[in-house]
Amino acid sequence: MVMTPKKRVMAAILGGRVDRVPATAVCQTATHDQMEAVGAHWPEAHLNAEKMAKLAGAAYSLTGLETARVPFDQAVEAEALGGRMEIKGEIPAIVEHLRDFSELRIPENFLELGRVPVVLDAVERLSEDLGEELPVMAGIIGPFSVATQIFDPSDMLKWTLTRQRESSEVVSALVDPLIDYANELTRRGADVIVVEDMFSSQLGSKVFRAVAMEPLKRLVDGIKNVVVIHMCGNITKMVSDVIEVGADGLSIAKETDLSVAVRSARGKTAVIGNIDPVSDLMFKGGSAVEAAVRAAIEGGVDLVAPGCSLAPGTSIENIKQLVSQTQRYGKRAGTVAPVAVDFRKIFVKYGMAKAAPTAYERLLPDDPELAEIARAVVRGDSSAVEAAVSSALTRLDPLKIIAEGLTSGMNIVSKMWEDGVYFLPEVVNAADAMQVGIALCEKKMGRASVKKGRIITHVAEGDIHDIGKNIVSALLRANGYEVIDLGRDVPVEKVVEETKKHKPLLVMGTALMTTTMTAFPRLIERLKQEGLEVTLACGGGAVNQEYVETFDHSVFGDKALDAVKIAELALKGLSWREIRERIHK
The missing domain is CATH 3.40.50.280 (Cobalamin-binding domain)
Structure with missing residues (x-):
């Protein structure tokens, strides 16, 4: 028996039997071609519920994607919580942030503020018009990612290390209004709540567990609906942490190792993804989309979908290709390829096993004082950098300290970031620590370095x-x-x-x-x-x-x-x- 798109998608997320793998999208679905075809354009479709619903419905009517998903941006919650929103080009963005945790106020009338009522109205319209045929998906932003918009993103990432307890408390304070929002979306007709937590993927396992994981879990537990979590970027090393949150589905990007995600999720959550929306869907199309869809299905995804928001310039034809190739290969049993592990990159960090204790030590300068400066930069310890540089300036040329101590440390940090050992909070703190050292050296010289x-x-x-x-x-x-x-x-x-x-x-x-x-x-x-x-x-x-x-x-x-x-x-x-x-x- 052929299933409706709604039954197919819902069954696939919840682990039921399906006639084939669904072709869906859990992130932003609008494109310029769709806007032209139905006469609903950005920025108006961000602000008007009727146009928002009309454009969301076009993803299925014009391309066959098995979803009706709103909104099209990630600023709704932060705007309602006090961030100043402007539409830049076509997309709403938060352009003015709170400066400190003490400035945060949680409004009692959250559901009445900003564009929250617009999204609620759009969901109700979609449910009335398309809800029998299609799954209505409503996107909300995860609590840590909301915090990273309300406050300056760089500051918030630094604070996860330097003000960790306060960071966790602030993120937790955002959960209740998000639960209320998700459950009101459900009451208006949403079949799936998609929690986009784009900034949590930048934290790494240790900081994620310390600051973001428990609030995210509390949000998921509080939502009286089917829940999908979407994480951007490469979350291979923290997949098990995200799955532990307990959502019904996990949407992953192309960068995440699919075999690791599928093995970790088996019996716990549905895996959704992982087609590259830019390289494969926007630019290549054709055989590249076919190959990507086939690899995703054979790799074990439960639902084929773009691994992130559709680029507005994506052609309808390329999206149709994703749908048709999913229909073609979606009845075939998937296989899980063995994961390839480069054990040379396993490092003591966030509880991982230690196999190469000197991998980064070998990159330190030979001079003990310069090595100490570099280590302090790697640790992101501004006080230690200040002390080490001040001591070294009694013996070494400031330019040598900059070039061989501070720069060496930052280059090691960059290597650790690229290897997946460090994450953005550590990198941001290291960059700040390095600047402390450079300022001391330039003060000693009485001028900026050449x-x-x-x-x-x-x-x-x-x-x-x-x-x-x-x-x-x-x-x-x-x-x-x-x-x-x-x-x-x-x-x-x-x-x-x-x-x-x-x-x-x-x-x-x-x-x-x-x-x-x-x-x-x-x-x-x-x-x-x-x-x-x-x-x-x-x-x-x-x-x-x-x-x-x-x-x-x-x-x-x-x-x-x-x-x-x-x-x-x-x-x-x-x-x-x-x-x-x-x-x-």
């Missing part, structure tokens, strides 16, 4: 996620470059203006959101119009090599340390084409 070259860094217009940019800026400073940091949500015209003013060696930009990465080709066009010959290095969660290669004068950096490599090549006078040849894979 810089190799000037680089402009910024976060794309409409995007407020600046943690990656901050890390890149810190690494560039550590390696001797003058950084003009323009901040987050920087208009294209502002970047052009600052490029004229400073004549940089490079411009670097990051974008976490698929909805904001389109600022980069627009920036290139404006720079060319102004006659400014400068290479743009692009990175961030939304950006990949295929995308960057669609416009000229640009280079893709996959990892933070690539920023330093690109800068060194630019310093040697290489053109953007030559840098691409060296950096791109």
